[in-house]
Amino acid sequence: MSFNPGLEIGAELTNSELCELFHCGNMGGMRRSKRTNTLVIISDDTKDLYRDVWRDGILHYTGMGKVGDQVLEGNQNRTLYYSEDNGVEIHLFEVFDKGVYTYRGIARLVDKPYEAFQQDDQGNMRKVWIFPLKPLNTWPEEQTEPLEKDIVRLSNQDLDRRSKRSHGKRAPRITESMIYYRDPYLKEIVRRIADGKCQLCGMAAPFIDRNNEPYLEEHHVQWLADGGEDTIDNVVALCPNCHRKIHILKAPTDVLILERVAEANRRKFDRLISYEKKIARLK
Template sequence: MTFGNFVRDHRYNRRRDLHDPYGGQRQGGIITPSKHPVIFAITGESGVQHGYLDGWTEDGQVFRYFGEGQEGDMTFTSGNKAIRDHVAEGEDLLLFQKQHRSGMLRFLGQFVCVSTTRELTPDRHGNMRNGIVFNLVPVEALQEADAAETEGDNSASGLDLAALRSAAMGAASTGEEEPAEGARRRVYQRSEVVRRYVLARAAGICECCKSPAPFLRTNGEPYLEPHHIRRVSDGGPDDPRYVAGVCPTCHRRIHHGADGKDINEALGEAILRFEYAVASVEPPNRTTRKRVMA
């Protein structure tokens, strides 16, 4: 599977393929380019000497990624803060594994940080300290949640829009002190909360072209698709101010059309105006940043 310029299991050179085109810190395992909505997280054997022991849970559902900080308690600053807040900030989180012999980076895929936990772990001097563990779930496992047809209790019809919005805003934040067990289930639930609000806000009308939904779902609800305005891929929880309910034609056009970028930017501005009008605050001044997508 590809994510922008990167293909899973392919090998990449850190300087040539990450820093030269995107920038970001050339030292450390968490790279946060200032002009691109992406975070590059690097895992590898070298982290063991600093008390890091990254890897998949026994069921293969969640990747446990230790935060940065070689001495003392880890804190939610710099790269650690970036990973924790990447959903709310609209940042794509791409995970790479450093190869022991070649030093090349193997692309593991795009992930979503579902929650964080605190664990006692040794620092580089062997002293025990509080470490931060990020529980990461592959984003393609979440795309099904956005695409799935919902039945019965999942219908947004008749529910209070303000209540749905409040729940969706809460779902955009990363859960703290939540274990890796059940992380995928929790992120499905968070994705569903956002999806329900976005589709209720659209009320059966494409928020891009303003045409009625092209058909009904099997549960009788208008068929629209959640589109993540700030991110390369769709799927998983996001700040609902940056998710739109769009028809399949507009969705494909945004991702694959020659004018997709312009349409996406106009859609994003329209959704923001609506959301900030609802909240009765002025939209912030935003800087348009280049995406990872070629």
């Protein structure tokens, strides 16, 4: 019988609440509970060791084991590997802020686990097991990617780190039209640099969005369809009016202005990260 934790997708728990609800241990990213016949999977973005990545609605989750090659025997990697056959139900949580566990629902393996190379806790390259997991909720695919309400809470350094991890080389997907991957962390980085003002007309954002943030839209100066990169030096933040104007008129003068703005965005963010690191070292 399936275990019902009585949680809505997006519910936030403390570690103690999670342990009490699922009757599992209080440590580690993979927590087995025989009492509820569940395996709680925690993708913790506040820790740098494991490189979990969302791709097209699928979480490529790194198995357990901090030092040396990861193995399937004698740990919960085996439980997850055989979860399609052993009847153990997988419940997924993500951590964006330390101590806050966000519920993503029941998940299952959607592809065969595979091995990859990552650094271990001592900085040595080793083999790890990667488990492709997909939440079984009914959200649209784009909502299984990191949620905007979670992204806006991240620090600048966390945004930078997640963007570098998230970017990679992503091939476009073909449905009825071509769909290009857009880095959600990059979008937030550029909006922060813009500081609430359109990077073309200079006017304040026209309204405040549902996350209590000035509403600006991401625009690729060289369009992705024309070979443009999804990188900070090709992305600007525009008000909806200027965004439509650029797409409709494609005025060479505006494009030239935005090329220069985009080039400056990387320099501004690099300076901001450097400053924050210096402040952190002084504390």
